[in-house]
Amino acid sequence: MTDAPLLEIRGLEVIFDGFHAVDGLDLTVREGEVRFLIGPNGAGKTTLVDAITGLVRPAGGSIRFAGEELVGQREHRIVGLGVGRTFQTPTVFEQLSVLENVDVAASFRLPFRSLLRRRRGVTDRVRRALEDVGLAELQEEPAGVLSHGQRQWLEVAMVLCQRPRLLLLDEPVAGMTGEERLRTGELTTRIAAEGTTVVVIEHDMDFVRRFATRVTVMHEGALLAEGTVAEVQQDAMVRDVYLGRPRDARGAAVVA
Amino acid sequence: MEIFLSQLFIGLSVASILLLVALGLTFTFGQMNVINMAHGEFVMAGAYTTYVIQGALGASLVTLGFLVALPLAFLVGGALGVVLEWVLIRRLSGRPLDTLLATFGVALILQQVARDVFGASNVQVRAPAFLDGAITVAGVSMSYTRLFIIALVGVCLAAIWAHLGRSPAGRRMRAVMQNRDLAAASGVRTPRVDRRTFFIGSGLAGVAGVAVTLLGSVGPTLGTNYLIDAFLVVIVGGLGRLRGAVMAAVALGLFNAYVEYGTDASIAKAAAFALIVVFLQFRPQGLVVQRARGLT
Amino acid sequence: MSRLAGTLAAGDARWGFLIRFLVVAAAMLLLAPAVLSDFRLSLLAKFLCFAIVAVGIGLAWGQGGMLVLGQGLFFGLGGYSMGMYMKLEEAGPGQLPDFMVWSGVESLPAVWEPFRHAWFALPMAVLLPMAVAAVLGTLVFRQRVRGAYFAILSQGLAAAFVIVLVGQQGLTGGTNGLTNFTQLFGLDLTAQANASILYTMVALGLLAVFLIARQLVASRYGRVLVAVRDSEDRVRFLGYDPTRIKVVAYTAAAGMAGLAGAMFVPIVGIISPALLGILPSIEMVIWVALGGRAVLAWAAGGAVLVNWVKTGLSERFPSGWLYLFGMVFVVVIAFAPKGMAGIGEYVRAGLGRPGAVRLGPRARDRATARDRAAQEPA
Ligand SMILES: Nc1ncnc2c1ncn2[C@@H]1O[C@H](COP(=O)(O)OP(=O)(O)OP(=O)(O)O)[C@@H](O)[C@H]1O
Ligand SMILES: [Mg+2]
Numbered sequence: 001m002t003d004a005p006l007l008e009i010r011g012l013e014v015i016f017d018g019f020h021a022v023d024g025l026d027l028t029v030r031e032g033e034v035r036f037l038i039g040p041n042g043a044g045k046t047t048l049v050d051a052i053t054g055l056v057r058p059a060g061g062s063i064r065f066a067g068e069e070l071v072g073q074r075e076h077r078i079v080g081l082g083v084g085r086t087f088q089t090p091t092v093f094e095q096l097s098v099l100e101n102v103d104v105a106a107s108f109r110l111p112f113r114s115l116l117r118r119r120r121g122v123t124d125r126v127r128r129a130l131e132d133v134g135l136a137e138l139q140e141e142p143a144g145v146l147s148h149g150q151r152q153w154l155e156v157a158m159v160l161c162q163r164p165r166l167l168l169l170d171e172p173v174a175g176m177t178g179e180e181r182l183r184t185g186e187l188t189t190r191i192a193a194e195g196t197t198v199v200v201i202e203h204d205m206d207f208v209r210r211f212a213t214r215v216t217v218m219h220e221g222a223l224l225a226e227g228t229v230a231e232v233q234q235d236a237m238v239r240d241v242y243l244g245r246p247r248d249a250r251g252a253a254v255v256a
Numbered sequence: 257m258e259i260f261l262s263q264l265f266i267g268l269s270v271a272s273i274l275l276l277v278a279l280g281l282t283f284t285f286g287q288m289n290v291i292n293m294a295h296g297e298f299v300m301a302g303a304y305t306t307y308v309i310q311g312a313l314g315a316s317l318v319t320l321g322f323l324v325a326l327p328l329a330f331l332v333g334g335a336l337g338v339v340l341e342w343v344l345i346r347r348l349s350g351r352p353l354d355t356l357l358a359t360f361g362v363a364l365i366l367q368q369v370a371r372d373v374f375g376a377s378n379v380q381v382r383a384p385a386f387l388d389g390a391i392t393v394a395g396v397s398m399s400y401t402r403l404f405i406i407a408l409v410g411v412c413l414a415a416i417w418a419h420l421g422r423s424p425a426g427r428r429m430r431a432v433m434q435n436r437d438l439a440a441a442s443g444v445r446t447p448r449v450d451r452r453t454f455f456i457g458s459g460l461a462g463v464a465g466v467a468v469t470l471l472g473s474v475g476p477t478l479g480t481n482y483l484i485d486a487f488l489v490v491i492v493g494g495l496g497r498l499r500g501a502v503m504a505a506v507a508l509g510l511f512n513a514y515v516e517y518g519t520d521a522s523i524a525k526a527a528a529f530a531l532i533v534v535f536l537q538f539r540p541q542g543l544v545v546q547r548a549r550g551l552t
Numbered sequence: 553m554s555r556l557a558g559t560l561a562a563g564d565a566r567w568g569f570l571i572r573f574l575v576v577a578a579a580m581l582l583l584a585p586a587v588l589s590d591f592r593l594s595l596l597a598k599f600l601c602f603a604i605v606a607v608g609i610g611l612a613w614g615q616g617g618m619l620v621l622g623q624g625l626f627f628g629l630g631g632y633s634m635g636m637y638m639k640l641e642e643a644g645p646g647q648l649p650d651f652m653v654w655s656g657v658e659s660l661p662a663v664w665e666p667f668r669h670a671w672f673a674l675p676m677a678v679l680l681p682m683a684v685a686a687v688l689g690t691l692v693f694r695q696r697v698r699g700a701y702f703a704i705l706s707q708g709l710a711a712a713f714v715i716v717l718v719g720q721q722g723l724t725g726g727t728n729g730l731t732n733f734t735q736l737f738g739l740d741l742t743a744q745a746n747a748s749i750l751y752t753m754v755a756l757g758l759l760a761v762f763l764i765a766r767q768l769v770a771s772r773y774g775r776v777l778v779a780v781r782d783s784e785d786r787v788r789f790l791g792y793d794p795t796r797i798k799v800v801a802y803t804a805a806a807g808m809a810g811l812a813g814a815m816f817v818p819i820v821g822i823i824s825p826a827l828l829g830i831l832p833s834i835e836m837v838i839w840v841a842l843g844g845r846a847v848l849a850w851a852a853g854g855a856v857l858v859n860w861v862k863t864g865l866s867e868r869f870p871s872g873w874l875y876l877f878g879m880v881f882v883v884v885i886a887f888a889p890k891g892m893a894g895i896g897e898y899v900r901a902g903l904g905r906p907g908a909v910r911l912g913p914r915a916r917d918r919a920t921a922r923d924r925a926a927q928e929p930a
Contacts, residue, residue, distance in 0.1 A: 053789060079791035087789075093782040100775050107772050108791035115773040158790065291700045347886055352700050353619045354885050357841060360834055361882035368874040480830060484711050487704045522719020529712040532705075533688070536695050 006031040006166055006197050007052070012061035014047050014221075021047040023221035024061070029166075029199060034192045036208050037201045039218035040241065045201045046088055048218070049168045053085050054078045065166065079108070084164030088171050088201075090151035094144030098135055098154060101143050102126045105158035129161035132187060149176050156184070160191065167191065169200045173207055185211040217241075261396040263513040269402035271509025272409035273471075275502060276464035277486035278493070279416065280337075280457025282501045285490055287433045287453050289352050290345055293360040295486070296479025297367060298336055298458045302329035302465020303474040304374060307381050319384035325466050326408075333462020334455040341454040346447070363479070370476040378473035387470065401470040408467055412460060417498065419456075429453055488532055573759075576849075580755045585748045594747040597819045599859045600754045602839065603852035604761050604812035608805030609840045610851030611765045615774060616801040617781030619703035622710030623836050624828035626681035626806040628717070630813030631823035633680060635730035636664055637673030638817065642734060649725075650732065657722045664723075670737075677814035678807045685806030689799040698784065707830055714829040729824025736818045747819075754815050758852065761808050765848050768804065777801055838881050844893025854891060 007029040014022040022044045029035050037045050050056040052063055054075040063070040070078055093101050103119055106126050122139075130136040133153035138146070143154060152172060159167060169188070173181040185207060192198050202208055208215060208229060215232045217224040225235045232238055277299055284290045306325040313321040340362060348355040383401055390399040420426040431439040432449045440446045468478065489508055493500030508528060515524040580600075585593060605623055612618045639649035645668075648660055667673045692705060717724045725731075739746055768774055776797050780787050784794045817823050826832070836855075843854015866873040884891055888898060 055789075074793070075788040076791050076793045079789060085789060087786075091783055091786045093779040093786070095778055095782050096775060101779075103772070104775050104779050104787075105790045107776075110772070112773075112796075115776065116768070116771050118771050119775075162791065285700075289700075291704070344882065344886060351889075353617075353703065354889060356619070356700055356703060357834075357837065358882045358885040361838075361878045361885065364881075365875060365878035368871060368878065372871055484704070484708050484830065488708055491701055491704060520719055522715045525712045525715045529708055532708075533691055536697060537691060 004031050005029065006033075006066055007199075008062075008064040009048075009052075010062050010064075012048070012051060012063065013059045014044070014051050014056055015059045020221050022051060022058070025218070025221065025223055027216065027223060029197060031165075031197055032192065032195065034188065034198045034200065034211070034213055036212040036215045037199060037218060038203065038205075038208060038215060039224070043218040044221040045218055046170055047221075049085055049170055049199075049201065052078075052168065053083060079162070079164075082165035083168065084159035084162050084166070085168040086152070086155040086159055086170055086172060088174070090148070090155045092143040092146070092151050092154050092158075094142065096143060097140055098143050098146070099126070099130070099139035101154055102129055102157050102161055106161040108162060125161050125163075129157040132160060133157040134183070149180055152176070153184075156187070163196075165197060167196050167198045169198065171201055171203065173202065173204060181207055258395045259517065261394060263517050264510065265396060265398050265402065267510035267513030268506065269405050269509075270512060271505045272406045273464055273467055273482070274485055274489055274509055275505035276409050276412060276460055276467065277482045278489040278501050278505055279412075279498075280460045281486055282490045282493060282497065283429075283433075283453050283457045286497070287429065287436075288345070288349075288450055291352060291356040291359070291487075292337075292340070292345070292458075293356055293483070294336075294340060294363040294366060295359075295458070295461055296481075296483035297363045297370075298333040298461035298479070299465040299468065299482055300366070300370060300474070300476065300479040301336055302333050302462030303381070303469050303478055304370060304379075304465075305329040305332045305462065306466050306469045307374070307379050307474055310381060315382075318382050319386060322384040322466070326463060329462035329466045330459040331462070333465065334459035337454045337458020337461075338451055340458075341451055345454075346450075367476045367479075374476070376476065378475035380473050381469035383470050405467045405470060408463070412463060413498075413502070416456075416460075420498070425449075425452060488528075492532060492535060577759055580759070581752065584755075585751060590747045593751050594819055595863065596856075597747065597751040597754045598816065599856040600751075600758050601812040601816040601819065602836070602855040602859055604754075604758050604815070605809045605836050606840050606843065606851045606855035607758070607761050607765050607848055608808030609837055610845060610848045611768060611808075612801045612805035613837065613840065614845035614848070614851060615769055615781065616777045616798055618698075618798060618802055619700075619837070620706050620802070620805060621703045621830075621837060622706035622708070622713075622833050623805070623809045624710045624830075624833035625706075625713045626685065626809035627813035627816070627836075628713060628823065628825075628828040629681045629684065630677040630810030631817050631827075632724070632730065632813075633667065633673050633677035633810075634814035634817040635733075635823045636667040637670060638733050638736055639730055640664065640668045641670075641736070649730075651725045651728065651730070652722060655722045655726075661723055674814070678810045681806040681810030681813075682803045685803045686799055689802040690795060693795040693798045693802075696784075707833065710828065710833045711830050714825040717825040717828070725824070727825060729822055729826075730817075731822040731824065733818065733821050739818075750815075750819050754819065757811060757815060761811065762848060762852065765804070765808070768801070769848065773797070773800070838877075840891075841889075842881065842884055842891050844891035846890060847893040850891060850893035857892075 005028045007027070009025060009027040012022050012025040012027075013020065025044075025048065027048075037048070039045055047056060051058045052065075052070060054070065054073055054077075058071055061071070065078075065081060065083060068081060070081075070083070073081075093104070096104065099122065100119075103122070103126050106123060106129070107115065127136070130139055133156050135150065135153055135157060138150070143151070146154060152175070156169070156172065172188075173184050176184065181204070188198055188200060189211060200212075212229050214227065215229050216226045217232055217235075217238050219241045224241060225232050225238050227235070277295070280298075281292065281295055284292055284295075302325075305328055306322065309325045309328065310318060310321045313324075340359070344358055344362065345355055348358060387400045387404055390397045391403070392398070418426075420430055428439070428444050428449050429452070431442070431444055432446050432453075436446060439449075464482070465478075468474075468482070485508065489501055489504045492508070493502075493504035511528055511531065512524050515527050519527075584596060588596060605627060609620055609623060612620045643649050648657060652660075667676070688709070692702060697705065717729070718727050720726075734740070739749065769777075776787065776792060779790075780792075780794045780797050784798075787794050787797070813823065839855040839858045840851040841854070842858055843852070844850030862873065862877070865876070888894060890897065
């Protein structure tokens with residue numbers, strides 16, 4: 001683990017029709033970290049990931065990744081630089097088989113000429129990714145038949161086999177059973193141990209407590225607190241934010 | 257200067273017909289994501305409605321026939337639209353490209369019906385006497401027919417504006433257009449709203465059909481000529497946007513009128529097309545409503 | 553173990569394809585010329601030209617989801633390139649084509665000049681459509697113009713092209729187009745006996761185009777193309793530029809249409825705006841829809857079959873043919889989107905509920921399925 005900041009966000013602003021979804025956010029993630037990002041609904045977590053990956057255009061601020069400015073770059077270039085992400089609502093290619101989904105993802109750096117050749121067999125990287133997420137058995141099935149949880153894993157496999165330097169996971173365990181969560185958490189830890197920096201957006205506090213080292217709390221588009229799980233849970237402002245919304249069951253879980 | 261003004265006038269009158277045809281398209285497109293390729297045939301149906309009524313009432317009642325044709329063509333167009341929606345389009349929900357193709361098949365059939373009923377050659381509709389002649393303002397001669405068309409479209413536009421803004425039904429239309437699921441969840445009966453939208457949009461096409469009889473003869477392929485231009489208006493103006501459609505129609509009409517004057521009609525068409533592609537380079541959002549929430 | 557079985561099955565599939573391909577090729581190249589009269593053979597040659605266009609549409613629309621409603625433009629660019637060359641070849645060095653003389657054109661327009669040379673005109677028949685498609689596709693796809701917008705735009709393009717052709721009489725021959733051809737490379741086109749030479753060339757062209765398209769579809773590129781059809785935005789976040797992926801398929805389809813147009817001219821003896829406008833362009837898509845948009849061979853077969861039936865019926869029952877054509881088309885699109893390629897499946901699925909067979913889950917069903925899955929208790 002080095003100390004160089006891999007991702008450095010300064011004064012980021014995203015505005016939708018006058019509404020500040022992200023409002024002057026600063027965030028630094030170091031190489032090799034597993035960073036958890038939490039915050040109440042609508043805090044702007046997904047919007048932050050969208051801004052990093054080029055899906056929404058920030059109104060201001062800068063996002064530097066490994067020294068390179070990401071703001072204004074096209075989406076596929078950002079991926080090419082080594083930023084991978086999953087989506088809160090998993091999106092997979094339903095007309096392709098599970099294997100083809102992963103293979104398409106794994107081939108993204110091939111020169112165009114090689115794309116024009118057929119796939120022969122399964123590359124190690126693809127097989128490994130499928131085994132990691134436990135979808136090897138289903139590899140010939142069309143992705144359209146997968147359940148929600150399986151789609152989430154398929155997305156993870158797709159992004160894993162791309163070997164990104166920074167992996168952004170948007171609520172990867174939402175809708176999963178306890179056992180599935182455990183497995184996803186372990187996978188996340190292992191990915192990080194192999195040198196990928198991971199940012200996980202998650203609501204489930206059991207999951208956060210179990211797998212997080214550092215946690216960043218967002219609220220109304222800005223950074224509210226940052227520290228270890230214990231530190232964050234002690235933080236008065238964090239308590240206020242969550243207790244101020246008593247009906248938010250997830251908030252209750254945070255301060256529990 | 258005179259030429260500038262007279263082309264302005266011609267451009268505006270072309271624009272108003274385009275707009276009338278485009279209005280129905282932009283609503284059904286914006287609300288149901290439906291591209292109805294048979295829309296042009298509703299224009300044709302409106303035109304033939306005028307022809308039939310004139311034939312039935314005889315030469316002495318041309319003016320009356322024309323005025324009766326306006327509401328009747330609205331009903332004919334609207335009825336055709338509702339039937340099409342009910343029989344075919346509803347079954348194709350969620351498949352916009354297939355809807356486009358299937359309605360094109362319907363357009364082919366309707367054209368053939370017109371050919372079999374009214375003959376393959378064009379027929380003439382007589383303009384009512386009160387539209388004979390022209391008025392000269394600032395050296396520009398403005399024919400009453402074109403003035404009438406501009407006024408007619410103005411009235412239709414105002415009526416739609418009021419309908420969308422004031423009436424509960426219009427509000428429901430806007431609600432469904434903005435967010436179908438949310439509207440449905442709040443108790444709006446979306447199928448009913450869809451049918452209504454289709455009725456109004458197709459009815460307007462029928463009215464446009466009456467208007468085009470003032471500009472030339474009526475034939476089975478009349479609608480095709482207007483459809484593509486109307487679609488381009490929709491593309492440039494943006495989905496279900498009244499104001500966008502007005503601006504796009506005026507821009508396209510004027511552009512055509514001026515370039516056509518300087519060169520010829522065919523160059524004007526090609527240039528208009530090039531212009532649209534260039535326009536898309538700078539304002540693609542005039543077209544695509546970007547929703548950043550997740551992926552589409 | 554299962555992997556071994558998979559490899560074997562894949563091997564079987566390849567052999568199966570090879571056998572089928574060779575059977576069809578033999579039927580086309582050996583059987584047809586032997587059993588068909590010269591007249592019918594030249595008719596079939598015309599249909600095979602259409603089949604070449606259909607293969608391209610199958611690639612762009614069937615695989616890539618781009619509804620190309622303006623292929624008449626590319627067919628026309630190919631056809632006019634060839635037609636211009638043939639006109640100039642006939643006119644002889646320094647002479648003007650006949651229609652220019654009639655419409656009082658004094659000297660050969662500069663655009664025509666290079667088409668005197670076969671080495672320029674013939675490649676242009678394919679390269680010009682490809683260049684136009686590449687430029688237009690890049691401009692349009694980059695701005696994320698897709699779906700129905702793209703369909704309308706491509707249709708508008710064909711419409712504008714036709715208007716220009718008709719309007720520029722002296723340059724293009726106007727409504728009549730280019731016609732009255734008598735020879736090509738010294739080959740007498742009026743002699744029926746030469747029909748089989750032209751036919752063989754078209755048949756070879758179709759087979760070649762089919763193999764190219766199939767390679768594109770079967771390759772990794774083909775998978776990415778389908779992925780783009782499924783969800784263009786998702787592909788972007790896998791590091792591909794969807795613009796590039798789409799432009800390749802669109803350009804290939806344009807080149808195929810251009811090739812078909814170029815071969816069409818010597819066979820049929822005319823290229824004119826009436827063959828290229830909105831209606832003919834959309835008809836090209838109809839062939840593919842009826843044959844089966846998702847299967848290249850069926851797309852080509854659809855073109856041949858529809859035109860064969862059309863030739864048989866449209867002269868005897870012109871009005872009835874149009875009703876039939878329109879109805880069949882509507883029904884196929886609405887209830888049997890797989891076209892003839894899916895017949896076996898529809899039969900298996902039970903004739904009672906043909907609507908049950910779909911190309912894929914409908915967007916709305918998909919969305920509800922997803923919601924339901926999302927609500928499943930953790
Ligand atoms: N495209 C958009 N247009 C308008 N508002 C948007 C858009 N995308 C997000 N928002 C708003 O921005 C705010 C932040 O949304 P975001 O999805 O980033 O929250 P989140 O922290 O991911 O919440 P959740 O936990 O529910 O996923 C919300 O209020 C949302 O309504
Ligand atoms: Mg979110």
